[in-house]
Amino acid sequence: MNHVHEINQENEKKTFLVIVLTVVTMVAEIAFGYLTHSMALLADGFHMGTHAFALGLTFATYIAIRKFSTSELFPCGTGKINALAAYTSSIFLGLTGLWIVFEAFDRLIHPLDIVFNEAILIAVIGLIVNSLCILIMGKSHSHCDDCHETCVESCHKSCDEDYNFKAAYYHILADALTSILAIIALFAGKYLHLVCFDAITGILGGCLILKWSSSLLKDTFKILTDMKI
Numbered sequence: 001m002n003h004v005h006e007i008n009q010e011n012e013k014k015t016f017l018v019i020v021l022t023v024v025t026m027v028a029e030i031a032f033g034y035l036t037h038s039m040a041l042l043a044d045g046f047h048m049g050t051h052a053f054a055l056g057l058t059f060a061t062y063i064a065i066r067k068f069s070t071s072e073l074f075p076c077g078t079g080k081i082n083a084l085a086a087y088t089s090s091i092f093l094g095l096t097g098l099w100i101v102f103e104a105f106d107r108l109i110h111p112l113d114i115v116f117n118e119a120i121l122i123a124v125i126g127l128i129v130n131s132l133c134i135l136i137m138g139k140s141h142s143h144c145d146d147c148h149e150t151c152v153e154s155c156h157k158s159c160d161e162d163y164n165f166k167a168a169y170y171h172i173l174a175d176a177l178t179s180i181l182a183i184i185a186l187f188a189g190k191y192l193h194l195v196c197f198d199a200i201t202g203i204l205g206g207c208l209i210l211k212w213s214s215s216l217l218k219d220t221f222k223i224l225t226d227m228k229i
Helices: 003-036 039-068 079-109 116-137 149-155 163-192 196-224
Strands: none
Touching: 003 039, 003 116, 003 163, 039 079, 039 116, 039 163, 079 163, 079 196, 116 163, 163 196
C-alpha cells in the first residue's frame, strides 16, 4: 500500500470516529429534548444532524475513492471525486453561513427572549463535542489521491490537498466557532444586558463561515474545471 492510500485511510478513520461522536450527541440531545420539552436541545440536536450529513458525504467519498482507485472508468485517477465531494460540502457550508447571517439579522430587528442558562448549557455541550472532533481530525493531510501517468498535468492539482477532508474539517470548525461566539454573546446578554450582542456575533460568525466556504469553492472549482492558475 502506497503512502497516498495510507493517508486516505487515516483520514477515513478519523472521519468515521467524528461521525459516531456527532450521531451519538445528536441522538442524546433529541431524546433529552423530547423528555425535557427543551426546544433548545431539540434544535441543537437537529443541527448536529446537518453536520452528520456533511461528514457522511465525506466518508462515502473515501469509500468511492477506494472502490474505484484501480477502475478503468477513471483513467485519470479518482482525485476529482474528492474535489467534487468537497465542492458539494462547501455549498452546504455556505448555506449554513447564509442561514446564520439571515437569522441573526432577523433577531437584531425582532429580538426574542432568551433562556440564558439553558442556552449556555447547550452551547457548552456543543463546544465540548466539536473540540473533541477537532482533536480527532487533527491536521488535514496532503495528497488526496494518486495521479495516473497519462493524466499527471490535469489531475496534479487535485492531489495537492485532501479537499474532501478539509471541507469536513471546516464544518466542525464552523460549529465550534458558532458555539464560542454563542457562549460569549449569552454571557454578555445575561450579565451585561447586551442582548443585541447575540445577533451581532451571529452575523460575524456567519460571514467568517461564508469566507471559508467561498475559499473552498474556488479551490475545488479550479480542480473540477482544470482551470489554469
